Amino acid sequence: MSSPTVLRRRLGGELGKLRASREMNAKDVAAALGWSASKLSRIESGLVSLQERDAAKLLAHYGVSSPEEVRQFLSLTRQSRQQGWWHAYGDALPDWFRAYVGFETDATKIVTYQCELVPGLLQTETYARHVIRAMNPTESTEEVERRVALRMDRQHILNRQDPPQFWAIIGEAVIRRPVGNGPAMAAQLRHLALMADEKPNITIQVLPFSAGAHAAMGASFSVLSFSDIPGSVAYSEATTSSTYTERPAEVARHEDTFLRLMASSVQPEKSVTWLRKVAEEYET
Known part of the structure; x- marks a missing residue:
């Protein structure tokens, strides 16, 4: 349903x-x-x-x-008007992000570009904890853990019988910026490589610094598509707010931007090799 x-x-x-x-x-x-x-x-x-x-x-x-x-x-x-599974997390889920979690739950295809951090659906628990703590420095440990649990729960869509096709492009800064200690970052990069290797519905590319200026300078975004309703939704997020659009022209522009990013990024197989290489660097 x-x-x-x-x-x-x-x-x-x-x-x-x-x-x-x-x-x-x-x-x-x-x-x-x-x-x-x-x-x-x-x-x-x-x-x-x-x-x-x-x-x-x-x-x-x-x-x-x-x-x-x-x-x-x-x-x-x-x-x-019925409540979704995410309502059990209460205030751990900001109002402006609730719609996205609902869209994400029913999407059959998700493409996302992230310039600052690993996409939430691919984060390890340790990486997520460090990110959430850094972004919410005044919250209690209990509040942080609720947010971490919510993020981990969102990932169930990648393991269900009919998972969405998930294509993620991450900027090189994402893999170069240490979040947590070396072993934690190495584990996160190995997790990305493993997911891309073992899950046929998951593709990951890295956009290298050498690509120079590109189509989405400083702007992360996602586009979600569905099987039972027409049209797609483009989503972008700021620190305390988010923007959704389903206007065909604007969605098409996001989709075109993603295609350009794909062309500028390292090919999927080579990206996986690169992720494992950088993981080794964090372990030394």
């Missing part, structure tokens, strides 16, 4: 199609219902939950009167 996040996106997409079929302007619809334009935009993008009463208002405004059609919309609305 799809996660609540993906169900919200499906619901929002259907509501957006309804509005477009009525040739109604989003700003005018929001004003007519006493909402802000941003609220309607976030509903149609699937980034926020929709109350059944608000769904009913939208349907009435769009002139949907078929009892069966109303029932289907309200049923989807209820399903989209």
Whole structure:
């Protein structure tokens, strides 16, 4: 079954199609219902939950009167409000990151470029602990451990029966910057090499310093695709916020950037060899 996040996106997409079929302007619809334009935009993008009463208002405004059609919309609305597995982690998961975890859970393909750190889905527990502690210096040990547990739990998608295709490009700085001590960093790099070797759904490339200026200077991002809903989602993250877009032109630009990064990066097999070589350097 799809996660609540993906169900919200499906619901929002259907509501957006309804509005477009009525040739109604989003700003005018929001004003007519006493909402802000941003609220309607976030509903149609699937980034926020929709109350059944608000769904009913939208349907009435769009002139949907078929009892069966109303029932289907309200049923989807209820399903989209259910809690995902990640809600058990409470405040360990920031509000702005919840949508991403939901998308990640249901994605069939994920491509990501990371210029500063190993992607969360490929981090070892020790590496994750050091990263989370560094980024949250005032948190208690208990809070840090909850965040580490959440990150490890997210990785289950790579081991399930129908794992997503996961293609990661990491900048050379990621493998050169020591996170923790030498053995910890060596273990992380060996883990990356092992995952790329043993998991047919995982591909890793390293973007070398020698590539010079490239298509994503200083900007990490991910693009997630799904099997049961059309379109992809492009995601980028800052320290305390995130940006999502599913506009075809913007998603296409992210996908084109990733293709350019692939061309500038070391080929997968040679990247794995390089990861193991640098791991040996950390152990000496």
